Amino acid sequence: MALKRRLAGALESAPPSRFALPRRHAGVLDEAGRERALAIAQAFVSAPTAPYAEDAPFELVLGLYAGREGFDVLVDEHANLIVVWAGKGASRAKSRSARRTLAFSAHLDHPGFLVEGRRGGRWIARFHGGVPAARLVGARVRFRRPGRADALATAVVDAVQPGMMCTLRDVHGKLAKGCFGVFDLADGVVAGTRLSARVCDDLLGAAAIVCVLEMLAESGHPGRVAGVFTRAEETGFVGCIGLLQARGLLSETDVVGLECSPRRATARLGRGPVVRVGDKRSVFDPSISLELAAAAESLASRAPAFRWQRALMDGGSCESTAYNLWGVRAGAACLALGNYHNCDERGGIGPERVDWNDFEGLVALLHELAQARAKDSDAAGALRERLQAGFERDADLLARSATRILDRLEG
Ligand SMILES: [Zn+2]
Incomplete structure (x- = not known):
C-alpha cells in the first residue's frame, strides 16, 4: 500500500540528457582540456537555478575553490562570489595594465519561478526574468527547495496575471512557499556540435570562467586573475549592482563580462566566440575590446581552425554596462545563443542552444587574454x-x- 502510494505520488522524471564531445573541433584545447571543459559545463548546466535561488551553482563554485591552494574566495554581503587566482611567483609585470587584476564575470541565475503561495485554492508562482508572458502559458515547470537537489513538484502554467504572477495547474508532488521552479527541460543534450540546454545563459559563462581558472592553476600562471560570479542579473543586474555598491571588487580591476547573447546576423552559432563590443544599452571599454581582439588574432595564428567574431550584441544588455556605469572598466565576450531565454521557434518554451566549439574557443580566448596580460602585451600600443x-x-x-x-x- 505504502509502495503504491509512493508510486502514485512519484514525479515523472525530467527529460534525459546526453553529454559527449563532438569529434570535429577547432584544436584550441587538448583532449584532456576538452574532457574537463565538458565535465565542467555539464556540472553547471545541471545545477538548477533562478533569480534569488542561485544556491546550486553558488555551492558548485564554492565547492571547487574554498580552501584550495592558490585560490582566495571572497563572498560579499549579497552572496556574490569572487574567486581569485593569486598568481604564482613574483610578478615581473611592469606595465600598468599587467599590474591590474583581470576579472572574468558571469551570472549564476537564469529566468525562473519563485513560489508565492496559494490564492483562492490555486498555487501562484511569480516569474522573474525576461520571457514574454504569452510563452509561459502551458509551460511545464519543475520545483525544488533552494539548496536541495531533489524535485518536490511539477506543474503547468495555467495563466499569467499582471506582475508575472503565474497560476499553476496539474500540480504533482508537494509545492511549498519558497520553492523555485525551472522549465522542465533536459539539463543538456549534445547533438553534432550543438549543445541544447535548459540554461546556457549564463551558466556556460560561469563554466568558461572555471575552465580558465583550472588552466591557470595547472600552468602556475604568474598573474592575478579573478572569477566573479554574480546573482540576480536577469532582474536588472541586481546582484552586480549590489557588488559594485559594496565595493566588493578588488581595486584596479578590469572586467570581461561573459554572456550567452542572442545570435545576430554578424554573430552566428558555430563561427567562434564573440568579442562583444557592446550591448543594447552601451558600448564597452575600447582598450579591453582591443586586447580581446588581439588575443583572438594571436590564437588564430597558432590554431588555424580557430574562428572568432567581433560584434555589437544588441539583443540584450549585460553586466558590462553596469560595470562601466559604476566606474569599473569592462569589455565583454560571449557565445552566440539560439532560443534566447528558452524562446523557441514554435512560439513556446524550449532549450537554449549554443555551439560547443564556440564554448571551447571562448575558454581558449580568455586563457590567451590572461597570458597576454601576464606577458605585458600592449594591444593598444601595438x-x-x-x-x-x-x-x-x-x-x-x-x-x-x-x-x-x-x-x-x-x-
Ligand atoms: Zn545572461
Missing part, C-alpha cells in the same frame, strides 16, 4: 605602432601634397 608605421611610410606624400594644397590657398 596597434598605434602599426598605424604610426603607415603614417611614416606615407609621410613624404602627405608633406608634398600638403605643400601644393597650402600654396594654392596662399596664392
